[in-house]
Amino acid sequence: MSASRTERLLNLLLALLNTKYGLSRAVLREKVYHDDGGSDAAFGRMFERDKTELRSFGFEIETITEPGLTAEDPATTRYRIGKESNRLPDVHLTPAEGTVLVLAATLWERAALGGAAASALRKLQASGDLGEVQLPAGVQPRIKPAGQAFEALVTALNARQPVSFGYRAASTGQEERRLVEPWGLGSRFGQWYLVGFDRVRGAKRFFRLSRMTSAVQPETKDSYELPAGFDARKELDGLAELPLQDAVLEVAPDRLLGLRRRSAGLPGRPPADDGRELLTVPFRDSELFAEELASYGPHVKVREPAELRAAVVRRLEAAEAALSRPAPPAGFPEPAAPGRTRKRTSEDQLSRMLELVPFLVHNQGLPIQDVADRFGISRKELIADLQILICSGLPEGYPDDLFDIDWEDEHVYIHEHLELNRPVRFSPEEASALLTGLATLGNLPAQAGLSGDEQASALESVTVKLAGAAGEAGRTAASLAAPPVQPAEAGFFETVTAAIKDGRQLALRYFSPQRDTVSERDVDPLRLYSQDDTWYFEAYCHSKSAVRNFRLDRVEELAPNGRPVSTPASADTSVPLKLYTPSDDDVVVLLQLSGQGAHLADDYYAERTAGLPDGGLLAEVRFGSADWLPMFIAQHGGAARILEPAGLAEASAAWIRAALEQYGA
Structure with missing residues (x-):
């Protein structure tokens, strides 16, 4: 959808919203499309596509026919959109409710639900009932979604599309392709899980996202129905934790203090031949523990169980294989932009405009850069939106029929909104982000000057209000179960x-x-x-x-x-932007990340990125300690390699080779 189509769809929406009796296709063709030379068939196809697009934004297009005539006759059929179509109902919030709501929205660190939560808050602020809530200094829980797989699964779940992906089964260690109807996503035992219907097995199954070995591919031409009453939280509550096992490890003398503190010792067994000590360390998940043990490189060797040993070797071998591949050209596009952003589309632009107009109506006179920052776009992108808006309006085209927006003094004012002064309803992603966030806060100690009873009461009441406002979109919230955020310590x-x-x-x-x-x-x-x-x-x-x-x-x-x-x-x-605080002593490292490891660019706050043909990324990342980098490369098992500085790349390769030599690999 080009910018011209964005403008056309906006004009079509305004025309249908601002007519009482409806407009015929001929009137719309002349007044909105300004089409007098194309064929009737071509125009009809374009008009049907545009109606479908507006319906995808939630607008209900009414078809009106004269008594005794049929809807098949385009000459007599008229169209309109009701004033209340897809409008967010009023949500009146107390100060306490507003505070816990903002706290819930800021749970999502980034990714699909992070942007959705921010968008939902802007809609509530645009309704005029949620003011600027200042979070107190001190405490901010956050949820970190599980990389690109999480993004793709949330999208497929909302679209009700099956997905396929490579998966390594815990029971066999074998990798195979799975075709799954995603029913829900949730976190348990420190891991994210997908629960859904496995079409290959013909039964409900749980899949741990960290065991997925390929990108998640949606089956866009297929669909499915979510089981009635499905609740991801209840499903995951029935998921049994893996049993405890003992790992027998050879550990270098005076090394790995953390492992030693978790060890029970091995009385009665001789030490390893090279003078290393034998430790037993309890664990539950071989893949998760193998990630940690691989990071210790040559300082630890797994004796048993065989499954854990194989998982460590597989991770180290994947890291070594990545080092042997040809290095891609090391360069970034100019001008280099910080971080990694999703390519914006005109669908994004139209959706943003439907949010931007009511936001400006209820926030008159904000500096233009502040508005751009609120929407996560550049000043240039915001001005492009405003320029499309001021050229859009009702079919007659008189001055009073156009948007009236002024930003010449670097502050944005809107004087004519053409019935777009109220925000549209929450999308399923927006409703899920807020409602799941509120459910997650239930066990968090009281914040923002509230007592425990006040916070619990505010959480309950705001959840009821938002669920009512979300309507059908709120059903998706039952498909998400965020991890608990209450502190264990x-x-x-x-x-x-x-x-x-x-x-x-x-x-x-x-x-x-x-x-x-x-x-x-x-x-x-x-x-x-x-x-x-x-x-x-x-x-x-x-x-x-x-x-x-x-x-x-x-x-x-x-x-x-x-x-x-x-x-x-x-x-x-009050809210730190990063887990890592930069300093002048940092080591700047150029990494090559595989498609599966591309999320590490976000996890480690890459300063610059560039896409690679294989779906991976070049990423420039700051690290506080160069000594830790070989551990980082080994831990991620081929998902990352160092390109520059060359000395660190060689040190990492030597570290991994030394670790593999212990196993005769």
Whole structure:
């Protein structure tokens, strides 16, 4: 759909919205399409495509016929769209409801549901009943969707399209192609799962997203029906956790402190021939544990079980195979844009315009750059939208029949909205993002100055209101079950929360697996935040004279040291943008990522990216420690390789080869 089609569809929508008795096809052809030279058949096909497009945006197009005549006669049939068609119902929120709603919306870190949640909030703000809610300093839970597979599955689920993908079964270790009707997505035991109907097996099955070995491909010409009453949360509640097993490991002397602390020892067994120590470490998931063990490279060797040993070797061999492939040309398009963005389409543009007009009506006079930032687009893209809008209007084309928007003084004002002053209904993605986020907050300690009862009451009432406003689109929320965000380290969580509130320093004893050391530090806590159920706190570290991030599950001791903070937390910086804080000492690394590993560009906040012909990416990423990079490459099993600096690439290759030599590979 080109920009001209965007404008045409917008004009068609305005014409159908602003007619009481309906407009005939001939009138629309003359006044909206300005088509007087094409064939009737060609125009008819174009008109039907445009009606289908408007219906895809949720607008109900009424067909009106004269009594005694049939709808097959285009000369007598008229069309219109009701004023209330696809309009978001009014949602009146209390301040407490607004606060928990914004907290729920900001759960989604990025990806499909992150953008959908932001869009849903803009619609509520455009309705005039949700003001600017300022989240308090201190706590921000976040959900991190599972890479590109998550994106593709959410899209297919909403479109009710089957998907196919390569999958390595846990029971056999064999890889095969699966054809599945996606019913729901959810997180349990620290992993994301797809539950759906496996057409090959003819039965319901669960699939762990991390076991998918290829991109998810939608079957766009096929469809299915979701089972009545399906609830992903209930389905996943019945999923049994994998049983505990013992891994027997050979560990280099004085290495891998974290593994040693999880080990039960091996009394009565001799040490390995090379003087290494034998450890038993309990685990549940061989693939997940193999990812960790592969990152330890030559410092650990798996003796048993065979399944775990094979998983580690397979990961290391994939990493070595990636190193042997020809390197792609190392370069980025100019001008280089930060991060990786999805290609925008004209469908995006029209959808944005339907959101932009009511937003401007209820937010008059905002600086133009602020508006662009709110919508996640550039200033140039916003001006392109506005220029299309001011050229669009009702069929007669008089000055009062056009949008009246002014931005000459760098502030945007809209004086004529042509019945687009109310936002359209939530999309299934938008409803899912908000309703799933609200359900996820149920076990989070009270925030934003609310008591536990106040937060619970606000969560319940705002959920009822949004479910009513979402209508049919809200049904999709039952197909998503986000991970729990309540902190497992409740004592440490409360200690950090209290220290942030009171402005007190903390004394910290902390284990770093990358450096394999335990350190003691005095820190000024700034904020708590999570990635799924893993909680972090950001603090100014006095020993490093810099801001650092600390995982709560790696904290060994934590208590106030009796001193006030020198860097108090503030609401202006309540939500960290990254888990990683850049510094001048960072190592800038050029990575080649496979299609399956492309999500690592987002996970590690790539500064520049460039697409590759095989679906992968070139990514320029900052790392705080070069020593950790061989571990990173081994861990991801062929999904990433270092291209530059050459010395780090060679060190990673040597690390992986040394690890494989232990297994005779």
